[in-house]
Amino acid sequence: MKRCVPCGLPETHETISFDKDSVCNICRGQEYRNEQVDWDAQKLALDALIGEYRGRYDYDCIIPFSGGKDSTWTLYYLVKEYGLKPLVVRFDHGFMRPNLEENVMKTSRTLGVDVLSFRPNWKVVQKLMLQSFLEKGDFCWHCHTGIGSYPMWIALEKKIPLILWGEPSAEYTSYFSYENVEEVDEKRFNRITNLGISADDMYVRLGGNVDHRDLKPYTYPPLKELRELNYRSVCLGSYVKWDVKKQSEIIGRELGWKGDEVENVPPQYRYEKIECAMQGVRDYIKYIKRGYSRPSHLVAIDIRNGRMSRNEGQHLIEEYEGKRPPSLDIFLDFIGMTEAEFMEVAMSHQVSPYVHDPAQTQPGAKTHDFDKWIRQGAMEREASQEVLKRWREQQVRADAKQS
Amino acid sequence: MLKKRIVPKLLIKHRQLGSQVRPVLVTTRGYSDIRDVGDPISQAKIYEAQFADELIVLNIDGTEIAGDEVMLSLIERLASETFMPLAVGGGVRKPADFGVLLSRGADKVTINRMAVEQPALITEAAARYGAQCVVVSIDYRKGPDGRAEVHIDHASRPTGLDVLDFARRVFELGAGEILLTDADRDGNGQGIDIETLRAVTDAVPIPVIASGGCGLSAHFAQALADGGAEAVAAGTFFCFRDQNPMQARAHVRNAGIPIRAEV
Amino acid sequence: MAAGKRRVGIIDYEAGNVRSIENALEHLGARAERVTREAELSEVTHLLLPGVGAFGHCAQKLEATGLVPALRHAVIEEGTPMLGICVGMQLLADRSEELGGHAGLGWIGGTVRPILPAPPMVRVPHVGWNDVRFEEAFGDFAAGSSADFYFDHSFAYHDPREGRVLGSCEHGTRFAAALRHGNLVSAQFHPEKSQAAGLRFLAAFLAMDPKC
Numbered sequence A: 001m002k003r004c005v006p007c008g009l010p011e012t013h014e015t016i017s018f019d020k021d022s023v024c025n026i027c028r029g030q031e032y033r034n035e036q037v038d039w040d041a042q043k044l045a046l047d048a049l050i051g052e053y054r055g056r057y058d059y060d061c062i063i064p065f066s067g068g069k070d071s072t073w074t075l076y077y078l079v080k081e082y083g084l085k086p087l088v089v090r091f092d093h094g095f096m097r098p099n100l101e102e103n104v105m106k107t108s109r110t111l112g113v114d115v116l117s118f119r120p121n122w123k124v125v126q127k128l129m130l131q132s133f134l135e136k137g138d139f140c141w142h143c144h145t146g147i148g149s150y151p152m153w154i155a156l157e158k159k160i161p162l163i164l165w166g167e168p169s170a171e172y173t174s175y176f177s178y179e180n181v182e183e184v185d186e187k188r189f190n191r192i193t194n195l196g197i198s199a200d201d202m203y204v205r206l207g208g209n210v211d212h213r214d215l216k217p218y219t220y221p222p223l224k225e226l227r228e229l230n231y232r233s234v235c236l237g238s239y240v241k242w243d244v245k246k247q248s249e250i251i252g253r254e255l256g257w258k259g260d261e262v263e264n265v266p267p268q269y270r271y272e273k274i275e276c277a278m279q280g281v282r283d284y285i286k287y288i289k290r291g292y293s294r295p296s297h298l299v300a301i302d303i304r305n306g307r308m309s310r311n312e313g314q315h316l317i318e319e320y321e322g323k324r325p326p327s328l329d330i331f332l333d334f335i336g337m338t339e340a341e342f343m344e345v346a347m348s349h350q351v352s353p354y355v356h357d358p359a360q361t362q363p364g365a366k367t368h369d370f371d372k373w374i375r376q377g378a379m380e381r382e383a384s385q386e387v388l389k390r391w392r393e394q395q396v397r398a399d400a401k402q403s
Numbered sequence B: 001m002l003k004k005r006i007v008p009k010l011l012i013k014h015r016q017l018g019s020q021v022r023p024v025l026v027t028t029r030g031y032s033d034i035r036d037v038g039d040p041i042s043q044a045k046i047y048e049a050q051f052a053d054e055l056i057v058l059n060i061d062g063t064e065i066a067g068d069e070v071m072l073s074l075i076e077r078l079a080s081e082t083f084m085p086l087a088v089g090g091g092v093r094k095p096a097d098f099g100v101l102l103s104r105g106a107d108k109v110t111i112n113r114m115a116v117e118q119p120a121l122i123t124e125a126a127a128r129y130g131a132q133c134v135v136v137s138i139d140y141r142k143g144p145d146g147r148a149e150v151h152i153d154h155a156s157r158p159t160g161l162d163v164l165d166f167a168r169r170v171f172e173l174g175a176g177e178i179l180l181t182d183a184d185r186d187g188n189g190q191g192i193d194i195e196t197l198r199a200v201t202d203a204v205p206i207p208v209i210a211s212g213g214c215g216l217s218a219h220f221a222q223a224l225a226d227g228g229a230e231a232v233a234a235g236t237f238f239c240f241r242d243q244n245p246m247q248a249r250a251h252v253r254n255a256g257i258p259i260r261a262e263v
Numbered sequence C: 001m002a003a004g005k006r007r008v009g010i011i012d013y014e015a016g017n018v019r020s021i022e023n024a025l026e027h028l029g030a031r032a033e034r035v036t037r038e039a040e041l042s043e044v045t046h047l048l049l050p051g052v053g054a055f056g057h058c059a060q061k062l063e064a065t066g067l068v069p070a071l072r073h074a075v076i077e078e079g080t081p082m083l084g085i086c087v088g089m090q091l092l093a094d095r096s097e098e099l100g101g102h103a104g105l106g107w108i109g110g111t112v113r114p115i116l117p118a119p120p121m122v123r124v125p126h127v128g129w130n131d132v133r134f135e136e137a138f139g140d141f142a143a144g145s146s147a148d149f150y151f152d153h154s155f156a157y158h159d160p161r162e163g164r165v166l167g168s169c170e171h172g173t174r175f176a177a178a179l180r181h182g183n184l185v186s187a188q189f190h191p192e193k194s195q196a197a198g199l200r201f202l203a204a205f206l207a208m209d210p211k212c
Helices: A025-035 A039-053 A069-082 A098-111 A122-136 A141-158 A186-193 A199-205 A212-218 A223-228 A244-255 A279-290 A294-304 A310-320 A327-335 A339-347 A381-394 B040-049 B069-081 B095-104 B113-117 B120-129 B163-173 B194-203 B217-225 B245-254 C019-027 C055-065 C068-077 C195-206
Strands: A061-065 A086-091 A114-118 A162-165 A232-235 B005-017 B020-029 B032-038 B055-059 B086-089 B108-111 B134-142 B148-152 B157-162 B177-182 B208-211 B231-234 C007-011 C031-035 C046-049 C082-085 C111-114 C126-134 C146-153 C155-159 C165-171 C173-181 C184-187
Touching (some): A025 A294, A061 A069, A069 A162, A086 A141, A098 A244, A122 A141, A141 A162, A141 A212, A199 A212, A199 B020, A327 A339, B005 B069, B020 B069, B032 B040, B040 B069, B095 B108, B108 B120, B113 B120, B134 B163, B177 B194, B194 B208, B217 B231, B217 B245, C019 C031
Parallel strands (some): A162 A232, B005 B055, C046 C082
Antiparallel strands (some): B148 B157, C126 C146
């Protein structure tokens, strides 16, 4: 596979392209971020933006929040720097780990903020996970769309027009660039959030097998209503330069925020992706599809920030990447599949030119809290087999025999 | 320099949903095996957000499109809610149908069956509306002897016409573009039939849009580089894989093929 | 003047799709109205001449509206900014060689000729996204900058009048992709189909001062 010479990300990374020096557009984007963006001017712009909205509504803004490092730092920064009164909105995907919940409690008590949390119907979530795993090789559709849509509905309902998100996608992909403020709007939702499937489309794909109302949390609200609210939905990271290591240190010190062990991630990255018990499975699927996963991603960031060489990074990647996570067993129960079926589906989503060899896969280590994760809510085989059968009849495969 | 194009293909069927008849986006396999996948307006907006270069919208229900208010309203909504070039077809029967579709919001009109049964339609439409509005959609299947034969009626009826001869003929009659689809590969992810595609692109001086069989993003690059196509149309590819037009574009760009830069 | 105060009269002469243009203009905060009668011409701040189809057919349809004299007055004498798109651009030429040859209105001048095919690289019609190099500044397009726009045509301005080329494009040979002559602007490409770049182009047109 072709790779970026400085950071090592392969050609299967979403939106990556290489210039004539074999430097990828993500690296170039970071160069732009570091050298061309006038962060002083951006800070002033943020002052002005906040000035437009603060004090005029029941809450100064909505902060969509998971409790991970990015949203915690976003909340911390806005409360400390501006003394804002935010409404913290959580979309609880049902996979929150014990340490994460503790972090959220500590953070909200230390800062003193109202927190609104929503946990969607698990039975609906299961159907959505299965469907999106089959069709897109990514079971997190409900999470992506829920996190993206639910805070917008709250904005409409409670009349809070300013919504402030954390890191811009421009940090990691080239769907957007640092040349503009990243607007977290319907266009962005359609471009990168919903995997190319809106809630209306999902309804059709589920064969009408859910109550239409069940899909509301995953539906982006009508643009007309948002405009009437005079909404503005942007990334804090478009105004303040993002630095995850520094930010994690700050929230650790100031809020007692604790990182955690994460499946198949090198231990020095204790701040990374601690909020989801299914992250190991997600990462494993990414590896099967694209031939790289979170260790490569983290190493690439460190390389770009001058904290690591490609060589050092390579060792870490080889040691931790691509292992079978213990959480896979829990996930298989949740969607009612066997591991063989799981592999069949995941392998069908390989992104060329990567070709996955399952024989090379090593088992990965459990995290310390693995036994505490909720296993309740397995899907019945009958139900999942029905869906899998339909998928098998319809699937598109590069190596399928011609009918 | 002219860039190559990635064109999502939207196949539309009419569905009764409650008391209304609504257009629904479907995918097909071998021109049958119909699977409902979503709402065409919502999908068009998603494609637009992902920098698709244009859209092809095809009515596959066999209704005469110029009198089909469900389809006409759909086209109108697409033209009103997105800023994308639209090629529309499926059930076009006479020159005036071009006028109807163009006035409702189409930029180009595709014809399939009529190109075989009433080839004069191509010339008449080109004269009145300009060749740039006339796209002839050629579906073919290969016989046991390897010859590519033109088929019509959702690729169910063989015509006895050789694909190359027919491609040349429609060009001579005034067509502006050819949409060339390998019906056997439709929805099967095996890749585009480069051999036939190349023969056609070598045979005519008009743009050819390749279609039928994209299963990997590498297939797009192949069709554009090796096949000589100006554009690749895909229906199933974007619906069932974690691959959106932006990712396909990145792949094409990485292969050194000129494609529109995202703004 | 804020874009919200712009009223764009789109000449509706049954020669092509007006919906997309209306959509684009409204997205930019202007009001789009279809003009079919003379009286309406004086109520708008800007005019737009669309056009899809064969030159002869479009020219005939435009003539049949009876609006041409009033249009000439509004544009040439009163200075109302007008944008011609695609065939609407070609209609402003002195003549077009399409299908036997037709006279144009001559308001921007120049001759429209067929694009010569040179397969496999240069196919005709010229369809798809191509980069337009701006010869002079227009709105936020700096002189010398380029952007991709959507084209779909077989005929083009190959010898525009001097000093009137706003933007040029290459397909086989370099031709005039956009022209400007005072308050008259024209584009061979479809700004209403050219997504972000197209909206910027239309915004630049809307920013032109209307007659006072």
